[in-house]
Amino acid sequence: MEDREYKEFIQTTYERFKNKLNQKKLRGVNDYNLLTTVLKEHDEVRLHSRMIGSLLNPEGLHYQNTLFLDKFLNLIDLPDFFDDTQKVTLCRECENIDLYLTDGKKHIIIENKVYTGDQPAQIKRYIEKIVKKNPKMGKKDLVVIYLSIDRDKPTELSLGKEKKNQTSGYFEINTEKQLQYIGSENNLKDRKFNYKSIHYGAEILNWLKVCKEEIENITNLNLAIQQYIDVIKMLTNTYTGGIKMEKIKFAKEHYETLVEFDKMMKEYIDSVKEKAVYALGENDFNAYKIEEWENNDKAIRIKNNKNEWGPNTNIALVLKSNGSFSIIIYVYDRPEVAESKLAMLGRMEWEGKIGYFRVGCYKNLNDVYEKIKTAAEELNKYYKNIIQT
Helix, strand or coil: CCHHHHHHHHHHHHHHHHHHHHHHHHHHCCCCCCHHHHCCCCHHHHHHHHHHHHHHHHCCCCCCCHHHHHHHHHHHCCCCCCCCCHEEEEEECCCCCEEEEECCCCCEEEEEEECCCCCHHHHHHHHHHHHCCCCCCHHHHHEEEEECCCCCCCCCCCCCCCCCCCCEEEEEEECCCHHHHHHHCCCCCCCCCEEEEEHHHHHHHHHHHHHHHHHCHHHHHHHHHHHHHHHEEEECCCCCCCHHHHHHHHHHHHHHHHHHHHHHHHHHHHHHHHHHHHHHHHHCCCCCCEECCCCCCCCCEEEEEECCCCCCEEEEEECCCCEEEEEEEEECCCCHHHHCCCHHCCEEEEECCCCEEEEEEEEEEEHHHHHHHEEEHHHHHHHHHHHHC
């Protein structure tokens, strides 16, 4: 593509697209979703297991008794599995089982997988625990449900077969789609249990739609379920509403051009980083190690050459999307102490157990040298005195 064509693409095609999006935004089209404002759409435990569990629980705050549970059992062809769903209790993360339903006699294990892989002997362990507590249970008293985005079945690893040449001590899925134990352990010998594989984009989505129809006049429940439906559509790449989808459509239509732009942007970032590394070295930063940051393609990492800052303390010079530079100081070593000792650098923010300071945003490299020097000097003082704290 010639320079003239790039300019035309930006000035006409992209500008028209931006105007179209702005018009939609003014009309109220949006991607706001309460669930994804606090959690990632792929958060397996805190979003999906909690949301599904909250609906399946007959004692849930929805106060719909067994309505949602009954609809779920109908949809996965287990309408009469429990003699009385009024007696069913739900436990989330009991014995590490994602979702566990039982009436005391019969049991359903729901193993929830979004992006995480299967763990060694994971499902086997869950079955063992339930059998140990209920040694007289029969093959019709337990169902293992494997919930995923697009997987057909759990791996052999999850069923207990951890080595290729292993001949016993694991479950396998037989021709009748049952989990059959291979081995002679007393509590599992000759055991068979029913098994089902279900998916977010099919069974779960259909279940939610049925539930939503049942409570369409209860405004807050209706909205909550609709928002979760939207999350699942995002998860399964079937979401068609809002501004986000318009951007995806535009990207598909102009894929080749945008790939070229991406290459150009990477070349630009590399050139800026190269200049920054050189410029920092020329500005009396010989006492520091200046290198590209492998975990961030838009960042340069500055470390103390003598490792006086500890192994995991860094100053990052980050190129922002608007072309400016941001200075961020990451303090992994005792950040709770650093918060008080390095207060002059600003307010410490937290990401898990990592503390970091954002020290301003600057338009060009010349503006950042003194700030980086000041930050480096403060870190030097901090680590010299840290033993005394």
